[in-house]
Amino acid sequence: MKALVYKGPYRMDMEEIENPEANEDEIVVRVRAVGMCGSDIHGFSGKTGRRVPGMVMGHEIAGEVHAVKTGVRGFEIGARVVVQPILYCGACDMCRIRETSVCLDKRMVGVNMGLTGGLSEYIAVPKRNLFSVPAAMPFAYGALVEPFAVGVGAVRRSAIRKGDTVVIVGSGVIGLTILVAVFREKPRKVYVVDQIERKLDMAKEIGAVPIDFTKEDPVESVLSQTDGKGADIAFEAVGISQSVKTAMAVTKTGGSVVWVGNAQRMIEVDMQDVVVGQKTIQGVYCYNDEDFRTAIEIVENETSLASRFVEREVSFHDATALFERLARGEEELLRAVVVFDLKQ
Numbered sequence: 001m002k003a004l005v006y007k008g009p010y011r012m013d014m015e016e017i018e019n020p021e022a023n024e025d026e027i028v029v030r031v032r033a034v035g036m037c038g039s040d041i042h043g044f045s046g047k048t049g050r051r052v053p054g055m056v057m058g059h060e061i062a063g064e065v066h067a068v069k070t071g072v073r074g075f076e077i078g079a080r081v082v083v084q085p086i087l088y089c090g091a092c093d094m095c096r097i098r099e100t101s102v103c104l105d106k107r108m109v110g111v112n113m114g115l116t117g118g119l120s121e122y123i124a125v126p127k128r129n130l131f132s133v134p135a136a137m138p139f140a141y142g143a144l145v146e147p148f149a150v151g152v153g154a155v156r157r158s159a160i161r162k163g164d165t166v167v168i169v170g171s172g173v174i175g176l177t178i179l180v181a182v183f184r185e186k187p188r189k190v191y192v193v194d195q196i197e198r199k200l201d202m203a204k205e206i207g208a209v210p211i212d213f214t215k216e217d218p219v220e221s222v223l224s225q226t227d228g229k230g231a232d233i234a235f236e237a238v239g240i241s242q243s244v245k246t247a248m249a250v251t252k253t254g255g256s257v258v259w260v261g262n263a264q265r266m267i268e269v270d271m272q273d274v275v276v277g278q279k280t281i282q283g284v285y286c287y288n289d290e291d292f293r294t295a296i297e298i299v300e301n302e303t304s305l306a307s308r309f310v311e312r313e314v315s316f317h318d319a320t321a322l323f324e325r326l327a328r329g330e331e332e333l334l335r336a337v338v339v340f341d342l343k344q
Helices: 038-045 145-157 173-183 197-206 218-225 241-249 271-276 289-301 303-309 316-327
Strands: 002-008 011-016 026-035 060-068 080-083 122-126 130-132 165-169 189-194 209-212 231-236 251-259 280-283 310-315 335-339
Touching: 002 316, 011 316, 038 316, 060 122, 060 145, 080 145, 130 289, 145 173, 145 289, 165 173, 165 218, 165 241, 173 189, 173 197, 173 231, 173 303, 189 197, 189 218, 197 209, 209 218, 218 241, 231 241, 241 251, 241 271, 289 303, 303 310, 310 316, 316 335
Parallel strands: 165 189, 165 231, 189 209, 231 251, 251 280, 310 335
Antiparallel strands: 002 011, 026 060, 026 122, 026 335, 060 080, 080 130
16 A cells, blocks of 8 residues: 655655554554644654654544454444544553543554554554544544544643633644634633634634734733633643743633643743742643544534635645645645545
């Protein structure tokens, strides 16, 4: 089968690799669409060290069942599915409390070496990591389920309550999926901080108050609109020092800040603000299976929203060129999706 194999910074080659063989608990999936996650794009540039030469990337995967071992039940050949890419043991302390994304023995399809990702024609995954989706759901929308699950998981783990004032710093895919999940909790008001106009426009359409930090101070803006108190809870969805500082500063005394962004390894934090302001910092990572089911429900019911997220569809053969343009900053897209049977 064909696969795009990462060779090093800004290089990914189409190669023939072995077709996957399913073990007793696995199913072979024909990949039909895979999202180009920001972590893959940054990894492609070689700047993060989170992708290594020789691997096949891609973890936002939609496809159809291609082969099933005799005796494996629950999925028919040709069934439309999405892949929950985190492989977990099911037995460790974290798995026992259903926090499988931080399984003590976790591995991730398309992220860990040896686990072929979605930039290949076929992959083999455990049956429990496959979720059925409606036959009418476009494959490109199915590739959105994974990032929507990140937003759902972040909000589920947070201390959000009905009537809270919320700030989300960052309106990329993850910031916007957090926004969608936050509105399911019936907040009083939600502010979204960014600088890209079309993303802020999308946040506004979903129901948030947009704040362009190039035109106004987000801290002053939030404080002025909350009688000087600040937000009950803030979600940081970028992962760099300045966005973390903003999230901390807009949060009220006794409030909580949820860190979701995962870009810069080391950041600066005002410890006195945290201690004296009695603020809670919570890190969250990905999702569990129930979050994935909720994300499927959201994508299924919000098709017009899903269509806004997918700003570009690209063929398998043209994917490397788009990876390079995105990694070099020559283009900026909310989400590009590689569609394997895309007609040019």
